[in-house]
Amino acid sequence: MNVAFLGATKGMGRALARQMAARGDRLFLLGRDVAELERSAVDLAVRADSEPVKAAACDLERPETFAPALAAAKEALGKIDCVVVTAGLFGTQDQLEADLDFARRVLTVNYANTVIFCEHARHLLMEGGGGTLCVFSSVAGDRGRKPVALYGSSKAGLSHYLESLDHKYRADGLVTVCVKPGFVKTGMTEGLKPPPFAGDPEGVASRVLAAIDAKKPMVYAPFMWGWIMLVIRSLPRLVMRRVGF
Numbered sequence: 001m002n003v004a005f006l007g008a009t010k011g012m013g014r015a016l017a018r019q020m021a022a023r024g025d026r027l028f029l030l031g032r033d034v035a036e037l038e039r040s041a042v043d044l045a046v047r048a049d050s051e052p053v054k055a056a057a058c059d060l061e062r063p064e065t066f067a068p069a070l071a072a073a074k075e076a077l078g079k080i081d082c083v084v085v086t087a088g089l090f091g092t093q094d095q096l097e098a099d100l101d102f103a104r105r106v107l108t109v110n111y112a113n114t115v116i117f118c119e120h121a122r123h124l125l126m127e128g129g130g131g132t133l134c135v136f137s138s139v140a141g142d143r144g145r146k147p148v149a150l151y152g153s154s155k156a157g158l159s160h161y162l163e164s165l166d167h168k169y170r171a172d173g174l175v176t177v178c179v180k181p182g183f184v185k186t187g188m189t190e191g192l193k194p195p196p197f198a199g200d201p202e203g204v205a206s207r208v209l210a211a212i213d214a215k216k217p218m219v220y221a222p223f224m225w226g227w228i229m230l231v232i233r234s235l236p237r238l239v240m241r242r243v244g245f
């Protein structure tokens with residue numbers, strides 16, 4: 001596959017990009033930090049023993065960068081088969097409640113600006129005859145919960161949009177894969193106490209790659225989080241008001 005990848009510099013994105021490069025997928029990296037992007041591009045090319053990996057600046061806080069970045073990816077790769085978005089921002093509920101400007105940034109990056117980036121990507125993929133749009137949302141968007149009221153609401157909106165895209169455009173050749181990670185040990189969750197069934201980026205990446213290949217519209221990763229969220233989604237409000245998770 002030819003893949004335009006937003007978020008390959010760290011965490012789950014880095015693990016997924018490495019697995020894609022290792023099996024021979026051609027990548028074009030998008031991200032906000034040009035030095036980080038160049039380091040990741042060299043790392044991927046060396047690991048895959050491939051042609052140089054190219055990159056372009058794309059910042060989820062600056063929507064004016066989206067179209068030029070995707071155009072650069074198309075120019076470099078020729079045809080784009082897949083666009084992956086793992087980039088996102090996180091803050092704990094305490095941090096976000098205490099700093100409403102930070103809360104606004106998290107809500108804008110994770111929801112409004114990611115959706116607008118996906119709209120650009122959708123047009124690009126469909127103009128090329130179709131392809132796959134794989135975007136990382138979160139289990140935090142599955143149910144209103146005390147510790148993720150603000151961050152989770154941004155991911156709830158994103159999951160809703162991705163499901164709608166799949167309903168609307170799959171018949172026209174656009175495959176949408178919504179990834180819902182549970183707790184995964186990355187820089188984003190550093191300092192937080194891992195719950196049972198916390199995952200690692202490599203395990204999540206393998207599961208996501210299999211879901212992309214199988215054209216699954218939605219995947220929980222690690223696997224157990226699908227069952228955990230099934231239970232949490234079915235709990236009555238009375239219980240949700242009392243529990244702390």
Ligand SMILES: NC(=O)c1ccc[n+]([C@@H]2O[C@H](COP(=O)([O-])OP(=O)(O)OC[C@H]3O[C@@H](n4cnc5c(N)ncnc54)[C@H](OP(=O)(O)O)[C@@H]3O)[C@@H](O)[C@H]2O)c1
Binds near residue numbers: 033138184189
């Ligand atoms: N870790 C978890 O437990 C967990 C659980 C559920 C969902 N998720 C979601 O899964 C995705 C990946 O999470 P992760 O834990 O792998 O995160 P991570 O290690 O913190 O990596 C985040 C990535 O997002 C990029 N990014 C952040 N802000 C950006 C911006 N404004 N423009 C462009 N790129 C930006 C970062 O690029 P830089 O190199 O420039 O910093 C980095 O590549 C996120 O969407 C996250 O919300 C994570």
